Amino acid sequence: MTNASIAKHVWTGPRDVLDVAETYLSEFVENAAVGLRPLADEAGLAPVDGSPEAKERDWLLELYIDDATDIDALDTQIAAFAEASGASWSTVTRRKEDLPDEDWVKYSLSGLGVVEVGRFRLYGAHDADKVMDEDGAIPIRIDANQAFGTGHHPTTFGCLTMLDRFAGAPAAAVLDLGCGSGVLAIAAAKLWSVRPFAVDIDPTSVAIARENAGLNGVASEIDIAVADGPADETVAANAPFDFVFANILAGPLVDFAPDMARIVKPFGRVLLAGLMAEQETAVKRAYESAGFRRINRLPPETPAKTISGPAQHPVWPILLFANA
Numbered sequence: 001m002t003n004a005s006i007a008k009h010v011w012t013g014p015r016d017v018l019d020v021a022e023t024y025l026s027e028f029v030e031n032a033a034v035g036l037r038p039l040a041d042e043a044g045l046a047p048v049d050g051s052p053e054a055k056e057r058d059w060l061l062e063l064y065i066d067d068a069t070d071i072d073a074l075d076t077q078i079a080a081f082a083e084a085s086g087a088s089w090s091t092v093t094r095r096k097e098d099l100p101d102e103d104w105v106k107y108s109l110s111g112l113g114v115v116e117v118g119r120f121r122l123y124g125a126h127d128a129d130k131v132m133d134e135d136g137a138i139p140i141r142i143d144a145n146q147a148f149g150t151g152h153h154p155t156t157f158g159c160l161t162m163l164d165r166f167a168g169a170p171a172a173a174v175l176d177l178g179c180g181s182g183v184l185a186i187a188a189a190k191l192w193s194v195r196p197f198a199v200d201i202d203p204t205s206v207a208i209a210r211e212n213a214g215l216n217g218v219a220s221e222i223d224i225a226v227a228d229g230p231a232d233e234t235v236a237a238n239a240p241f242d243f244v245f246a247n248i249l250a251g252p253l254v255d256f257a258p259d260m261a262r263i264v265k266p267f268g269r270v271l272l273a274g275l276m277a278e279q280e281t282a283v284k285r286a287y288e289s290a291g292f293r294r295i296n297r298l299p300p301e302t303p304a305k306t307i308s309g310p311a312q313h314p315v316w317p318i319l320l321f322a323n324a
Contacts, residue, residue, distance in 0.1 A: 007067040008099050010060055012039065013092035016276070017082060018061040019315050021092070023153050024081045025063055027180075029074070033064040064099075071096075084249055086279060117157055118164025120187055138190045141215045142183050155247050155273040158298045158318035159184055162271055165296075167191055171243030171269070175199070177230060177256075178248040178274075182209030182222070188243070189218045197238045199227035230259040239263035244270045250279035257286040264323040269295075272319040280317050292321035 011018060018036055025034045039058045065071075071094075079089035114130050115122040121139045123131050131139050163184070170192040176185035179198035188196045200206050206226050213219045227234040229252065230244075242265045246253060253272055264270055270292060275283050284294060298318040 005067050006064055006099060007069070007071070008097045009063045009065070009071055009094060010097055011063075011092050011094050012058050012060055015055070015059045016315060017087040017089065017091055018059050020082045020085045020087045020276070021061055021078045021089075023155070024078050025061075027153055027156075029063075029065065031066065035062045036060070037062075084251065085276060086250065087276075115157065117160040119167070119191075120160050120164060122160075122183065138187070140183060140186055140190070142181050142186075142212055143215075154316040155318070156183060158316065159245060159247055159271055159273050160187055162296065162298060162318055162320055163187055163191065166269075170194065171241075173197075173238075173241045173243070173265075175235065175238070175241040175244045175263070177235070177244055177246045178252075179209050179224065179245075180205050180247070182212045182224065184245040184247065185209070185222050185224070186213060186216050186218055188245075189213075189221045190216070196222050197235075197241075198222055198224045199232070199235060201226065201228045230256050230263050235263060240265045240268070242268040244268070245273075246270065247273040250275035250283055253283050254286040257290040257292075260287070261290040261292065261323060266323055268323045270321045270323070272321065273316065275317065275319075277315055277317055280319070283319065287319075287321050291323060293324035294319060295322050296320035 011021060015036075015038075022034055022036045025032060037060055038053075039060055075094060082089040114127050119136055119138050121131050121134075121137050122142055123139065124143045125141065128141070160183075171188070172194060174185070174188045174192070174194050174196040176182070176188070176196055176198040179185055179200045182198055185196040185198035188194060198209055200209065203226050206224055209222075209224050210219065213222045213224065223238070225234050229235070240263055244260065244264060246256070246260075253275060260270060270287070272283060272287070288294070297320070
């Protein structure tokens with residue numbers, strides 16, 4: 001595409017709100033390039049991410065997308081996702097900018113790149129030639145699509161980081177609850193040689209997860225179905241599980257806690273993601289009330305200097321509980 005068919009839209013507002021919007025755009029919207037940065041001052045200087053100035057200043061979320069896209073409808077979808085995550089979309093403004101001549105499809109795809117998470121190597125079809133044949137590495141092909149989970153967002157990255165750390169403690173019965181693209185179920189199937197059960201409330205996501213399982217050669221090794229939470233009879237029929245991924249939103253995570261206790265084996269593990277830092281206390285309280293004990297967290301509450309990267313994103317903690 002040329003600049004005649006690509007538009008640039010810019011949202012301005014608080015970092016924490018735009019962080020949620022970036023999640024939606026990067027994970028759910030196809031053929032789009034997304035960037036998030038602090039707003040520059042009058043002299044054109046932008047503060048360094050993590051500095052006090054960056055925390056106090058508004059941020060810019062930039063989206064490059066087909067000009068035929070109904071941006072008002074997309075904005076409404078982002079707003080609903082933000083509000084569901086506890087972020088106030090009313091604090092954000094939007095504008096459209098003119099673009100120079102450029103191959104924006106190529107730019108969009110090049111912005112994704114190969115994601116390395118421990119032994120996992122996540123890539124799209126456009127980056128297949130960049131994935132090296134390494135001993136012990138597990139390649140996973142996930143193309144940007146209409147389902148959450150390409151590995152570029154800190155929640156997916158963090159879940160894979162935690163899974164990589166527990167590679168030596170395999171599970172026999174795995175559930176990927178709210179599977180999206182199916183990346184976590186695919187990773188577990190390849191890592192542990194188990195047959196995960198993956199579910200999502202969205203039929204489109206289920207179809208995409210099945211497609212991705214096929215692309216990764218594990219279509220016959222993962223059961224994928226439409227289901228609405230841990231109380232769904234389809235999930236209950238496959239319980240109990242000794243490892244559950246739940247990379248969804250804080251609200252459903254809290255609501256699911258009692259039913260999660262019913263489908264997880266004693267001492268089974270539950271990996272929770274999709275919550276924001278300010279929602280962690282409520283999620284932790286719900287799971288402890290249901291009989292779980294927190295056994296790990298990313299980022300650590302006192303981060304080690306040797307640990308760095310997207311898994312340490314302060315806005316999106318990753319929590320690991322055991323059914324004690």
